[in-house]
Amino acid sequence: MVSGPTDGGPMNGAHGDGARGDGVFIEVDHVEKVFEVRRRTGFLRRERRQVRAVDSISFTVPRGEMVGYIGPNGAGKSTTIKMLTGILTPSGGRLRVAGIDPSRERSRLAHRIGVVFGQRTTLWWDLPLIDSYRLAHRMYRIPDARYRANLDRCVELLELGALLDVPVRQLSLGQRMRGDIAAALLHDPEVLYLDEPTIGLDVVSKARVRSFLRDLNAERGTTVLLTTHDLQDIEQLCSRVMVIDHGRLMYDGPLAGLHQAGESERTLVVDLERELPPIDAPAPARVVRVEGPRQWVAFPAAQSAAPLVARIAAEYPLVDLSVREPDIEAVIARMYEERATA
């Protein structure tokens, strides 16, 4: 990560090979992963079943982009990341990272990628944090000057100075996560896969991790693929988001477009002078909640609020009103619901 563009580091395409001429760094073309699962169904009986964890997914990621990869539990996110790192071999389709087929040349690729799994650590549990970094130094054969520069920068930006001599098992979750992120970056990876990097962190630690990732991407052009259940991670870091469900890509585009894709709604929060029966709103607008004199009227996000506001103001004893934009959680929940009932 931390090599500057002038010190001969790998940033700015200095690797030369790999990324296509058009800047595409990750290529996923109709990739599938099918697991064979055996289930006991009786005393000596076993049933074989296939789980299609990833179902003909295609996308490309250009160098330097930060992309969110989201979906409900069991959607196929981790399986995709495991195929991108070469841990798993696809059952079908074509996959390239920096021009490398991950499962065929896993160790060659390992020098160019960094991986952080929020729920597991790659650090040595009983050893002081610094020992895991020394090990990575040797394992990845990082040149001494580069290692020192990268470590110094990570220590400074992730505030690890006081933690280097502390055994990993004594670190808090947030401290360990920052330690893990540093470990993944010491060898200057061009792409960083982050699987739930802010899970379980408090607000301050989340902010610190997000700000570090933003800087890393802006300064070093590191490509980032981010899997998370925390949609604020996506809102604050990614201009593009991919939504996966049941192994299929449901949406790939800018965050703003998700609202449209989810056919989301806005809500008019209406304060009346007194408690009244639900407002008679013209369809498709409708009252979705009533609490004393306050009522919530949902209407399509693409529609102007003005006619609805004018009508309510003319027909009801209005005290105050405000319009609430849909939050991304609601939009995505709606997308999942629609798919489940389709």
Ligand SMILES: Nc1ncnc2c1ncn2[C@@H]1O[C@H](COP(=O)(O)OP(=O)(O)OP(=O)(O)O)[C@@H](O)[C@H]1O
């Ligand atoms: N090694 C495996 N053997 C059999 N089935 C598996 C295996 N790994 C994953 N699966 C199944 O594949 C599907 C996708 O799992 P995956 O872990 O990729 O989902 P995910 O989106 O990462 O979920 P989560 O958010 O819960 O981590 C699930 O149905 C899961 O049970």
